[in-house]
Structure formats: C-alpha cells, structure tokens
Amino acid sequence: MSSPRLDETGRTYRGAGPRQRQEERRARLVDAAVEVFGTSGYRSATVEKICATAGLTKRYFYESFDDSEALLLAAYASVTDRLRDSVLRGAGDGGADLDARVRGALTAFFRSVADDPRIPRIAFQEVLGVGPEVDIAYRRVTRSFVDAVLVVIGPAVDRTAFPDFHLRTLATGLVGAVLMIAQQWVLSENPQPIEAVIASAHTILSAVLGELGPT
Amino acid sequence: MSSPRLDETGRTYRGAGPRQRQEERRARLVDAAVEVFGTSGYRSATVEKICATAGLTKRYFYESFDDSEALLLAAYASVTDRLRDSVLRGAGDGGADLDARVRGALTAFFRSVADDPRIPRIAFQEVLGVGPEVDIAYRRVTRSFVDAVLVVIGPAVDRTAFPDFHLRTLATGLVGAVLMIAQQWVLSENPQPIEAVIASAHTILSAVLGELGPT
C-alpha cells in the first residue's frame, strides 16, 4: 500500500490511490455492518442503513459487495477472526500449564463477549438461518473454533486412547457448552459476575479433560 | 394475538362447529409453518407460502395470528414441546439408574433430531435473531431445557455442595454441548452413526456429573 499507483489506472484523490480508497470504503462498510447487525440485527438491516452508518452512499456498497449477504459474511469473518485470535492469545498467556491455558482462553473469551455485545450477537445469533451460503461459513468457523480447542487442550490428551472423531465431537461439545453459557449470560437481566461463569465453564472443561488425560 | 371466537354462535360446517373449524385451521397453519420454516427457513418464508402449504388463504392466517412472528412462536412452541417431552420420556425409561436415564434422554434427543431435521432447524437456528419477542421465548425455552436437565440429573447431585447458580450454569453448558454436537452432526456431510455421537455426548455429561456427585 505504499505507492498509490502501480498497476492502477485511476487518479489519486485526497492523498490516496484508487485501490486504497476502495479498501477504506470497504472497511468502513464492514465496520458499519458490525454496528448495525450487532445492534439492530441483520433481518431489519437495509443497505441504506448500512451506508448511512458508514457515511457512504449505496453506490459504494455495490462497489465492494454483491448483496447484503456478502457483507454479512465479511462482518462475520471480521468478528470471529478477532474473537478467535483473542482466545488463542489468552490461552498462550498460560504458558505450558494446561489449566492456566484453559483459564486464559476462557477469560479472554468471556471478556471479549462482555466488552462488545455486538460480537456474540453477530457470531452466534444473526448468522444462523440466513441462507445456505452463510450456513457453510458458520460451519467452517465452528470447525475452526473446535480446532482451536484441540490446539489448546491437545498436549494433555492421550491421542492414542481415543479415536479422532470422538475427540472432535467432544471438542465440539465443549465449544457448545461455552457458547451456550455465554449466550445465556449476555441475555440475562441480572448476570452473574464474569468470574462465576468462567468458573462454571472451567468446571466442565476440566471435568472432560480429566477423562481424556493419560492420568 | 387475534381472539378466537368465544361464543359458539356460528353454524356447523362439514360436521364441525365454528370453534373446531377455527382450531383445525390454526393447527394446519402451525404444521405448515413447521414445514416451511424447517425446510426453507423463516427469513425467506412469506404468509402466502405458509397458507399455500396449509391449503388455506391469507384470510385464515390473520384469523389466528397477528403476523408471521406470532406464527413462528407457535411453531417454535410446538416443536420444542414435543422435543422436551420426548427427551423426558426417554429419561424416564431409564428408571432409577442415573446413567441409564442420561443415556435414554440422549438417545431420545438425537433420535428426534435425526428423524426430523426440521426440529433442530426451528428450535436452534431459525428462532435466533428474529426479534426481541422471539428472543424472550428462546430464553424461556432454553431455561426449560436446563430445568429438564436438572430434573434428570438432580438426584445424583449434591445440592448442598454447590451454589444454585453454579448448577444452573453447568446445566446450561451441558445443554449447549449436546445442542452443538447435534447441530454439527445434522449439518455434517457424512455424519457419524448415532451411537457415536450419543457416546461422545455421554462422555461429557458423565464427566461433569462425576464432579458433582456426592461420591
């Protein structure tokens, strides 16, 4: 992004090349989508609302996206990427100790969810039941979270003792458990303190890990 | 909600009183909603499609429901009631043995989901992110499933050793675990045999129950 015009045909405008301007507009649209989808919901969102929030006009919407479903996919990827990174970073802070890694990952997850309620709404609610294409993305993202769980707990699991699909299904269940706890937590009218939900989630994870470890 | 006729002032028609006819039409609409919402999804569903599926005209839609959201709530209740009953019946078959009760409940749950894919779609996907009213219903239903879990595992839990919210959160997590396993299972292109997913879900449940028991 250094030299504005390399193979670009257009002019510079307000100090930016056409490519850069286009990417800036796209990023603003994704941000606006996170805001609108995450607060009012995908269903009631319109292209106009998104563009108004982004401070752009509809023309620029169709410059970057085919339709609002494409934008939903982009917003979904943006949110889940950040969330997964945060969780993995939280796990990494735990060093080699499995329990500390699990606690770190859980803490990072629930913190992210609590800090920005738009995240769980987009990641776990708005994205469901939209259409086949989005369902595929949802499934892929869920798998990536399952993979992340396997990475975090991997070292403590006796891989020879259990078939692979069993471990995957267990990890899927653990993801579901944490997700559902988070979902009910953010929807609750007087929610438990974050330490309490982390502790409950931790109980489930460590109970299952106790079954899997080489003990 | 539109008010059904309270008095039986009308005539009989095709051997049924006005009240009965009205309820039959309502039931047909709910069935059609389960079919349409469960296969094409709520978002793409229209009042006309529902009515065509039910073999009725729009007029009768507004006789029983204010709008399509009200119908969604009815279809949701219908599906989740049947599902919860099935699970509790499955648990009841296990008698006093906790492990058999858990297995029975899990078996009934995964069987229901496998037999009718419309059930998980309506119960766990279509209903999310529709609107505040539906969210409330979703939360209430989820709580009722958590309650059902607590009923099934209740006898084996040392209630004095754990605060109530902790048990509820754990049960919420268990519901989420089973749900997520089921969701990924039905979405999978070559799914595991039902015994395998039941076994994995059972591993999680019994691991957590092991933590809670007075043992």
Added chain:
DNA sequence: GTGATCTGGCACCGGTCAGTGTCAGTTTGT
C-alpha cells in the same frame, strides 16, 4: 327450496427496499 352463512380465490392498495442511473459539484493532473 330458500336464505343465511361459510369458504376459497383473487384483486387491489400501500409501503419497503434492492439495484441502477443521473448529475451537479469537487478534486486532481497538466
């Protein structure tokens, strides 16, 4: 049989929104 009641089908209205086009005004390169 006859009139009242009920049913299904259809047409219509009004609103919303995706997607496209236009155009005047601004910024840039020369």
Added chain:
DNA sequence: ACAAACTGACACTGACCGGTGCCAGATCAC
C-alpha cells in the same frame, strides 16, 4: 485554466409482500 476523474446526493424503477376487501359458489338450517 481546463478537462478528466471522482464523489455524494437523489430520483427512479421494478419487484415483493403484508394486509384488506370483495365476490361467486358451496354448505347448512329450516
């Protein structure tokens, strides 16, 4: 200075759909 490129605002179309109204024909009560 001037033309080309770019931007933002708005108008417009066409489709869809929720909701209402109307009517011709079927069914029932008497």
